[in-house]
Amino acid sequence: MAAGSRTDVSTTREETSAMRVLQIGGGSMGTRRMRDLRVRPGIEIRLLDGREDRRARALAAFGIVGFNSLDEALAWDPEIFIVSTPPDQHSDLVRLALDTGRHVFSEADIWPSQPEAEAIAERGGVVFAPSATLLFHPVVEEVARIVRHELGAVHAFGYLLSVDAPSWHPGEGQEYYARHRATAPAREMTAFELIGLHGIVGPTRSVSGRVEKRGTLDGDAEDTYCLQLVTETGAVGQLSVLMASPQVARRGWVAGENGVVAFDLLAGSVERRLPGARTDDVRHIADWAEVLEQVYDAEISAFISAVEGTGSWPFSGRASLNVCSTLAAAELSMLTGRHETVRPGLVPAAHPTMYEIP
Numbered sequence: 001m002a003a004g005s006r007t008d009v010s011t012t013r014e015e016t017s018a019m020r021v022l023q024i025g026g027g028s029m030g031t032r033r034m035r036d037l038r039v040r041p042g043i044e045i046r047l048l049d050g051r052e053d054r055r056a057r058a059l060a061a062f063g064i065v066g067f068n069s070l071d072e073a074l075a076w077d078p079e080i081f082i083v084s085t086p087p088d089q090h091s092d093l094v095r096l097a098l099d100t101g102r103h104v105f106s107e108a109d110i111w112p113s114q115p116e117a118e119a120i121a122e123r124g125g126v127v128f129a130p131s132a133t134l135l136f137h138p139v140v141e142e143v144a145r146i147v148r149h150e151l152g153a154v155h156a157f158g159y160l161l162s163v164d165a166p167s168w169h170p171g172e173g174q175e176y177y178a179r180h181r182a183t184a185p186a187r188e189m190t191a192f193e194l195i196g197l198h199g200i201v202g203p204t205r206s207v208s209g210r211v212e213k214r215g216t217l218d219g220d221a222e223d224t225y226c227l228q229l230v231t232e233t234g235a236v237g238q239l240s241v242l243m244a245s246p247q248v249a250r251r252g253w254v255a256g257e258n259g260v261v262a263f264d265l266l267a268g269s270v271e272r273r274l275p276g277a278r279t280d281d282v283r284h285i286a287d288w289a290e291v292l293e294q295v296y297d298a299e300i301s302a303f304i305s306a307v308e309g310t311g312s313w314p315f316s317g318r319a320s321l322n323v324c325s326t327l328a329a330a331e332l333s334m335l336t337g338r339h340e341t342v343r344p345g346l347v348p349a350a351h352p353t354m355y356e357i358p
Contacts, residue, residue, distance in 0.1 A: 017042060018042050018043060018044040019042060019043050019044070019079050019080060019307070020044050020046070020076065020077065020078040020080065021037060021043055021044065021045045021046075021078060021079070021080045021082060022046055022047075022048055022073050022076070022078035022080065022081050023037075023045055023046070023047045023048065023058075023064070023082050023084065024048045024049075024073075024081060024082065024083050024085055024093060025048075025049060025083065025084035025086075026047050026049040026051070026054035026055065026057065026058050026066070026084075027054070027084065029107055030049070030054075030084035031057075031058075031061075032293070032296050033082050033084055033296075033300055034047065034058060034061075034062050034064055035061075035062065036296060036297040036300050036301070037082075037300060037304075038062050038063075038064065040301070040304065043304070045062075045064050046064065046065055046066065046067060046073065046076055046078070047064050047065070047066040047067065048066070048067045048069075048070065048072075048073040049066060049067075049068075050069075052068075054066070055067075055068070074100075078102065079102060079103060080102060080103045080104070080105070080307060081093060081094075081096075081097040081102055081103070081104040081105070082104075082105045082300075082303075083097075083104065083105065083106040083107060084107050085107075086183055087107070087108070087109055087110040087111065087183050087188060088110070088111065088182060088183055090106045090107065090109055090111070090113065091109075091111055091112070091113050093106070094106050094113040094117060094128070095113065097126075098117055098120045098121055098124060098126065098128060099120070101124050101126060102126060103126045103127040103128075103129075103307045104121075104126070104127070104128055104129065105127075105129040105131065105300070105303045106129070106130055106131060107131045108130070108131045108132075108133065108191060108192045108195060109130060109131075109191065109320055109323075109324055110183065110187060110188055110191050110324065110327065110348055111324060111347055111348055112317075112320055112323075112324040112325070112347060113128070113130070113317065113320070117317050118316060118317030118318060121317070127303070127306045127307050127313060128317055129303045129306065129313045129315070130315055130316075130317060130319070130320035131195075131299070131315075132195050132199070132299065132314060132315030132319075133192070133195070133295060133296065133299050134192070134193070134195055134196030134199065135195065135196065135199040135299075135314055135315060136295045136296075136298040136299045136302070137196075137265065137286075137291070137295050138268075138285045138286045138291060138295075139263055139264075139265050139268060139269075139270060139285045139286065140196050140199060140200065140263075140265070142263075142270050142285055143200055143252075143254070143261060143263050143270060144199050144200050146261045146270070146272060147200055147201065147254055147261065150258060150272070150274060150277050150279065151254060151256035151257070151258050151259065151261060151274065151277075152256045152257030152258040152276060152277075153233075153256055153257045154201055154231070154233060154235040154254060154255070154256045155235060155236075155255050155256055155257070156235060156236050156237055156254075156255045157197070157200070157201055157235060157236075157237035157238075157252065157253060157254040157255065158237055158238045158239075158253050159193060159196075159197060159237070159238070159239050159240070159251070159252035159253075160240045160242075160249055160250070160251055160252065161189055161193050161240070161241045161242065161249070161250050162240075162242040162245045162247055162248055162249040162250075163185065163189065163242070163243055163248060164245070164246050164247075164248055165185055165186075165215075165217055165223065165243040165244065166217065179219070180221070181219070181220055181221040181222070181351050181352075182350055182351055184219075184221030184222065184223070184243075185223075185243050186221070186222055186223050186224060186225050186241050186242070186243040187221075187222065187225070187327070187348075187352065189241050189243070190225045190227070190239070190241045190327055190330075191323055191324060191327050193239060193241060194239065194326055194327065195315065195319075195320075195323055197229075197237070197239065197252075198315075198319055198323060199314075199315075200254060201231050201233075201235055201237065201254060202231050202232055202233060202235075203231065203232050203319065203322040203342075204230070204231055204232070204322060204323075204326040204342050205230050205231060205232045205234075205341070205342060206229075206230045206329070206340060206341050207227055207228065207229050207230070207326055207329045207330045207333060207339070207340060208227070208228045208330070208333040208338070208339040208340065209225065209226065209227045209228070209331060209333045209334050210225075210226045210334060211224070211225050211226075211330065211331050211334045211352050212224050212334075213244075214242075214244055215243070215244020215245070216244070217243070217244055222352050223242070223243040223244040224240075224241070224242055224243070224244065225239070225240070225241040225330065226238070226239070226240045226241075227240075227326075227330045228339070229326070230339075248266065249266070250264070250265040250266050250288070251263060251264040251265065251266070251267075257276060258274045258275070258276030258277045259272070259273050259274035259275050259276055259277065259279075260273045260274070261273075261274070265288055266287075266288045267284075267287065267288075268284055268285050268286045268287040268288060268290070268291075269282060269283065269284055269285065270282070270283050270285055271283075302314070321344055322342060322344075324347060324348060325342045325343060325344060325345075325347065326342050327348055328346045328347050328348040328349070328355075329341065329342045329343075329346055331349065331352040331353075331355065332346070332355045332357075334352070334353075335353065335355055335357060336357060336358075
């Protein structure tokens with residue numbers, strides 16, 4: 001039996017009706033998760049974080065008690081893990097949760113959890129939920145609906161994310177994971193935006209990529225990712241993620257047999273130019289700043305609903321694996337000069353240039 005296995009679940013549930021949620025990581029995302037969960041009835045939360053300042057902050061802000069070690073946290077016998085650690089620490093914690101019969105939510109990945117994670121969750125009767133934040137954004141939801149029901153067959157698409165990297169967590173030092181090449185912002189956000197595209201145009205079949213350091217920011221991390229994608233349905237598209245431009249942007253378009261839909265996540269607009277469906281309009285759905293925290297709340301609420309059996313999780317382990325493998329294939333393409341197939345066994349290397357060339 002795995003260490004920390006839940007051998008007395010029924011007894012625990014008889015003693016208290018509250019679900020025990022272990023929030024692992026008390027940084028910016030962990031803080032959001034605690035804030036959103038603490039107002040839900042029937043949930044008891046504890047924080048696992050090795051930093052004393054984060055445990056103190058969680059106690060002061062939310063009344064949430066913290067653990068300093070995993071052994072202490074497992075002794076509390078949580079039913080649910082919420083993993084908000086740096087991306088390179090997700091996989092082992094997800095596997096621990098599943099091996100010990102616990103539900104688990106994990107923030108967006110660069111490296112996928114083990115390919116068998118979903119099967120383990122199904123056998124154990126627990127929920128495995130890779131994060132899918134953008135799928136809960138009202139603009140992405142509306143664009144996905146238009147693509148499914150109004151656009152017709154998808155031919156092509158494009159998407160741009162431009163972030164002013166120096167504005168990212170300016171108070172954090174070198175301990176912040178985004179300060180390091182393996183988990184640099186452009187790399188992480190390429191995977192993050194691919195989740196949104198997966199929800200709009202479906203999984204990726206093959207990809208080529210340019211991955212470079214184009215800007216003059218400190219450090220050796222690549223700050224520019226440009227991907228040429230082919231989806232499972234044969235649609236072609238581009239994804240550009242830029243971290244060295246001071247202009248912030250987050251927008252895209254999808255073209256199909258009935259016309260074009262364009263969208264801007266920051267402005268909250270959706271534009272339909274669909275002569276094939278006799279539709280031509282521009283609508284304001286929701287400004288990014290106005291709904292961002294609602295999006296995070298909707299996401300974690302959907303996970304809890306899936307655990308309770310009153311809802312389902314919209315983003316599978318297989319979908320998460322496709323996203324991570326797409327990132328890896330794009331980085332590999334930069335080295336081989338080839339258009340690479342997205343295959344489940346291909347996962348991101350420690351650094352974007354550390355792949356073995358087949």
